[in-house]
Amino acid sequence: MLTLEWESEGLQTVGIVVIICASLKLLHLLGLIDFSEDSVEDEMEMATVRHRPEALELLEAQSKFTKKELQILYRGFKNECPSGVVNEETFKEIYSQFFPQGDSTTYAHFLFNAFDTDHNGSVSFEDFVMGLSILLRGTVQEKLNWAFNLYDINKDGYITKEEMLDIMKAIYDMMGKCTYPVLKEDAPRQHVETFFQKMDKNKDGVVTIDEFIESCQKDENIMRSMQLFENVI
C-alpha cells in the first residue's frame, strides 16, 4: 500500500518538476529571463573593429611608393578586407589561395608575424604598406633585415636551428605532397644544416643578424634574387 502511495507521490513530484523546468525553458526561449549575463555583449564587439588608414600623403612620405601605387594597393587591400584590417585567419586564407597544392598556413603564420610589427594581432594597411615598401623598394640591407626578422620567430635576435627548422618545414609544407622527386622526411633538416653551414660563421649554433647579412652579401645568388621583385607593383 505504502509503495503504491509512494509511487504515485513520486510521480506527482516528477510531474511538477517537469512542468517547472519546461516553463522556465519556455520563458528563457521567449527571452524574458536570462541565465547567463554575458551573452548579450558579444554581439557588440564584432562591429567595432574598423580601421581607417593614415592619410595618403603621410603614407607616401613614410613608404617608398607613389600615390598611384598606394591607391592600387589600397583598393586591392580593401576589396579583400572591407573592415580595413587583416586578421590572421583572413591572412592565411588569402595566402593559401596562391598555393593550392600544399598547406601554407604555417608559413602564413610566420609571415603574419613578420608583417604585424606592433604585434596587435592584426595587420592594418599601414603595416601592409610598410612591409611591402621594404620588400619591394628597400635596400638590400633592409630586405635582409626583414628576412632575418621573419626567421627569428621569437624575435630575440638569434636564429636557432629549431626556429630555422620550423621555417623550413613551413616552406616545404607549401609544396604539398605531389612533388618530383618525392619529398623525403629529412629534407627540411638537411636544408637547415646546409643553411647553418653557410651562415653560422662562428659555429655557435645560432645565427646573428650580422652573420646573416655578411653571409648573404657574400653569396651571389642571394644578392641577385633579392633584386628579383623590384617591379612587382
Next chain:
Amino acid sequence: MAAGVAAWLPFARAAAIGWMPVANCPMPLAPADKNKRQDELIILNVSGRRFQTWRTTLERYPDTLLGSTEKEFFFNEDTKEYFFDRDPEVFRCVLNFYRTGKLHYPRYECISAYDDELAFYGILPEIIGDCCYEEYKDRKRENAERLMDDNDSENNQESLPSLSFRQTMWRAFENPHTSTLALVFYYVTGFFIAVSVITNVVETVPCGTVPGNKELPCGERYAVAFFCLDTACVMIFTVEYLLRLFAAPSRYRFIRSVMSIIDVVAIMPYYIGLVMTNNEDVSGAFVTLRVFRVFRIFKFSRHSQGLRILGYTLKSCASELGFLLFSLTMAIIIFATVMFYAEKGSSASKFTSIPASFWYTIVTMTTLGYGDMVPKTIAGKIFGSICSLSGVLVIALPVPVIVSNFSRIYHQNQRADKRRAQKKARLARIRVAKTGSSNAYLHSKRNGLLNEALELTGSPEDEHLTKTTSLIESQHHHLLHCLEKTTNHEFIDEQMFEQNCMESSMQNYPSTRSPSLSSHPGLTTSCCSRRSKKTTHLPNSNLPATRLRSMQELSTIHIQGSEQPSLTTSRSSLNLKADDGLRPNCKGSQITTAIISIPTPPALTPEGESRPPPSSPGSTTNIPPIGSNIVKVSAL
C-alpha cells in the same frame, strides 16, 4: 583564384623574398611586364546608363566578353566608350561579378532573360554564388517544367492520322475529350460507379420490418433488385476493364498500375460470390470480400483531377507522413507508459495495461477526448494535460508541409490548364500576326504593281501611294522578294492558291508544243527580270469568270499553249512586256513580278524546265503542278 585575391598577388610575390636566403640555387627570372599600362578607367555604356570600372577589374576573367578582346567590337570611337544595347539592370549583376567575384541572381528578374544576358556576356551560370544558387535553380526548374508542359501538350495536339484502332481506343480512354464516343463512355462509367456505390450504401439501410422478425436491411428485402443492379454494374466494369486491357500499349504495365488493381478488386467479390455457394464456412470470408466493393469509389479518381492530385500529394509527402507517424508513435508509447504508471495506484482505473493506455493517448493527442478513459490521480491529470498539449504540436507540425505541397501541385495543375487554354489564344495571335505581315507584303506588292502599271499607263497621281510603306517594311518586302526570285516562286494568298488548284484540275489540256515560248528563254530563265503587269486582258485569254473580280488587283493572264494564234499575239505582248520589264532591279520598294513557271509535260523535254518544288520556308505556293500545260503570267 578568386578575383579579389589577384590584387594580393604582388604581396605574395614580395613575400617570396623570405625564401631567398634559404635557397641554394639561383631563382628564375621574373616575367617581364611589358605592357605596363597605368590602370585606366573604362566606361561601359549599357543602354544609356554609364558604368565605369578599372580595366584590370574586367581583365580578371579573360574568358568572358568583357574580359577579352571581344569587347573591342562594341567600342564606340566617337564617344570612346563601350556601348552595349542590353539591359542595364542585369548588367549591374554582371559587373558586380567582376568586382567581387560573386555572381548573384536578383529575384525580381525573369529567369530566361537573365540566362540570355549571361550567355551574351559569356558567363556560365554555374558560378552563381551559394546565396542565390537555390533560388536560381528553383526558378530554372519551374521554367523547364513549363517548357516541357508546352512540348507535351504540343505533342498531344498532333493528330496522328495513322493510329491503329487500338491506339485510338487507348487515347479515347485516357483523354475523354478526344471524341464524342469517348465522352459518352466516360459519363456512362461514371454514372455506373455512382450507382454501384449508392447501392452498396443503401443495401445496409434498414427498411421496414417483416412482421415477427427483426428489422431487415434493404439488401435482404429486395435482394433480387439489388442483385440485378450489382450484376449490371459489374458487367459494365468488366467490359471496361477488358477494353482497357486490350487497348493498353503495354499490357504488363497496365496490369501493374494502381487503377487496374482497383478495378480488379472492385469486381472480384462479385465473381467470387457467384462461384462460391452459400456455404456457411466461407460466407464469413465472403462478407469480407464484399467490403472491397467500396473500392469502386476509387474509380472516380479517373474522373476527378482533384482526387488524383490528392493521391499524388500524399505520395510525394511520404516522408513528411512517415515523420508524422514516427513521432506520433514515439509520443504515444512514452505517454502511454507514463499514464499507466501514474494511474496504477488509483482504484478501478481503466488503464489496465500499457497497450490499453494507447487508446487514451491517441484520443488525447488528437484532441478527440472521448472520455471513456480518464485519469483520476493528480499525476495522471498532469501528464494527461502535457500529453494533449504535445499532441497538438506534434500533429500540427507536418500538416502545413503536406498542405503546402498539395497547394503547390494543385496550382501547378491549374497553371497547366490555364496555359493550355491560353495556348489556343496565343497561337491564334501568332497566326494573325504572321498572316498580317504576309498580307502586308502581298498588299504592298499589289500596290507596287498597281502603281507601276499606272505609271506605265501614264497616271502619275498615285505615285504617292508607294511612299506609305516605311523603310523597314520596304526592306522587309525586298527581302521577301529576293526570296521569291531565288526560288522562282511567288507568294500568293490562299484564295489565289485554291483557285489555282481548282483550275489546274479543271484545265487539263493535251500537251502541244509551244515553240514560241521556247524561243523566249529569257522569259523563263531570267529570274531577276521584272515584268510589269497590265491590268488589261489579253484578247484571247481564256479567263474563268471567277477571276474577273480579282482582276482589279491581280491579273493573272493565262496563256494556253494550245491556242496558237493567241500565243502569237500574246507573244508579242509578252515581248512588249519583256522589254519593259527588263529594267534593272534597283528601285527599292517597287516590286513587280511576273514569274512564269512552265510546268512542261514530259514530252516536251528540250525546253522543259520543270522547276523543283521550292524548299524555302517562305514560299507559300507551288503554282500549278507539273502535268498541265499552262503558262501563267501571274503578276501579283
